[in-house]
Amino acid sequence: MAKPLERQSRVVLTRRSLLQAGSLAAVGLLSASPNAGAADSTRLPRENLLVYRDEKGEIQPVRTTADWLKRRAEIVRGMEAVMGKLPGDEKRCPLDARVDEEIDCGSYVRRFVTYASEPDSRVPAYLLVPKKVLDGKTRTRAVLCLHGTDNVVGHGVVVGLGNRPNRQYASELAERGYVALAPNYPLLAKYQPDIKKLGWESGTLKAVWDNMRGLDLLESLPFVERGGFGTIGHSLGGHNSIYTAVFDTRIKAIASSCGFDSYLDYYGGDEKNWFPERGWCQTRYMLRLADYRGRLEDIPFDFHEMIAALAPRHVFASAPLRDSNFRHDSVDRVVAAASQVYKLYGHPDRLRVEHPDCEHDFPETMRLTAYRLFDEVLT
Numbered sequence: 001m002a003k004p005l006e007r008q009s010r011v012v013l014t015r016r017s018l019l020q021a022g023s024l025a026a027v028g029l030l031s032a033s034p035n036a037g038a039a040d041s042t043r044l045p046r047e048n049l050l051v052y053r054d055e056k057g058e059i060q061p062v063r064t065t066a067d068w069l070k071r072r073a074e075i076v077r078g079m080e081a082v083m084g085k086l087p088g089d090e091k092r093c094p095l096d097a098r099v100d101e102e103i104d105c106g107s108y109v110r111r112f113v114t115y116a117s118e119p120d121s122r123v124p125a126y127l128l129v130p131k132k133v134l135d136g137k138t139r140t141r142a143v144l145c146l147h148g149t150d151n152v153v154g155h156g157v158v159v160g161l162g163n164r165p166n167r168q169y170a171s172e173l174a175e176r177g178y179v180a181l182a183p184n185y186p187l188l189a190k191y192q193p194d195i196k197k198l199g200w201e202s203g204t205l206k207a208v209w210d211n212m213r214g215l216d217l218l219e220s221l222p223f224v225e226r227g228g229f230g231t232i233g234h235s236l237g238g239h240n241s242i243y244t245a246v247f248d249t250r251i252k253a254i255a256s257s258c259g260f261d262s263y264l265d266y267y268g269g270d271e272k273n274w275f276p277e278r279g280w281c282q283t284r285y286m287l288r289l290a291d292y293r294g295r296l297e298d299i300p301f302d303f304h305e306m307i308a309a310l311a312p313r314h315v316f317a318s319a320p321l322r323d324s325n326f327r328h329d330s331v332d333r334v335v336a337a338a339s340q341v342y343k344l345y346g347h348p349d350r351l352r353v354e355h356p357d358c359e360h361d362f363p364e365t366m367r368l369t370a371y372r373l374f375d376e377v378l379t
Helices: 015-026 065-084 155-158 169-175 204-220 236-247 262-271 285-293 303-308 330-342 364-377
Strands: 051-053 059-061 098-104 107-119 121-130 141-147 179-183 229-234 252-258 316-319 351-354
Touching: 051 065, 051 179, 059 179, 059 316, 065 204, 065 236, 065 285, 065 303, 098 169, 107 169, 107 204, 121 155, 121 169, 121 204, 141 169, 141 204, 141 236, 155 169, 155 179, 169 179, 169 229, 169 364, 204 229, 204 303, 229 236, 229 364, 236 303, 252 364, 316 364, 330 351
Parallel strands: 141 179, 141 229, 229 252, 252 316, 316 351
Antiparallel strands: 051 059, 098 107, 107 121, 121 179
């Protein structure tokens, strides 16, 4: 019987990347052609983020953070042109969080919970709570733990279920004293919401919304500190973390493992990956991206811009040298472009990428780097 939940090493920018960042001012101001569904008829360049469109539609240099926020708003509009518009209060409903199972894991308890992210849609999640805060007399920090592609155990992989090594970051964070929330991604494993019936234009935005409501749930708990959360994820969880953090500034630190490269570089830009239900164009991601097959440069947003949109928050990316999904050199170009905005804010040190010598994996050294970031930032 369900019961109600309580109230509610290799371093950083390589020398090559830094040189690229310094030379980005030479990049031209416009990409050539219009894009389907975007708010404006021209796409500002993904590699030169220090330009924006003023009220008259004219392109101006970014000189201040206020200028940058105008560019950032255009980036979000581009995301919504493909993902669908982020909803407002019409999708909000009481969380009605319920505990269906609780397991003693030594220093913490693991609860299988569900919560209502919107009317007619309940999200399954694991909530890991250190025993030292269970009485609600003290509070601790919380991290949103987003899982990679797993169609068997789904979110269970980050709490140590299934047979995938190096994915148990929710369990490890709970052992370090964090509250960890691990919601299942829509249309994977046993979580199969009818996103079309629910009114979503992409699985990506449905996941973002579920994650945002998960943060609402964390804020309602008597043992969770207010004032900012972390998010961590591998692969699918890596870009899910980035998308969510662009829309929700309650997230103060983002750790992404094998989570992205430029859309232009995805599997070398091979056109076969841009048909409906392939790659990024699957229903559980963004089906509308298939409209850009053959003209990827017109996609109205890219990771250059989304990483920059996280500034001046803390971002750590692990981009393995032998990752077959996402190219590490493309990640360097993305980070080099985004670093322009971090420098504008005076915090270039808050954007960091490392390249472990491994395949599509999240090795212990990289996980520990992410945990140390949370230790430093989420105070």
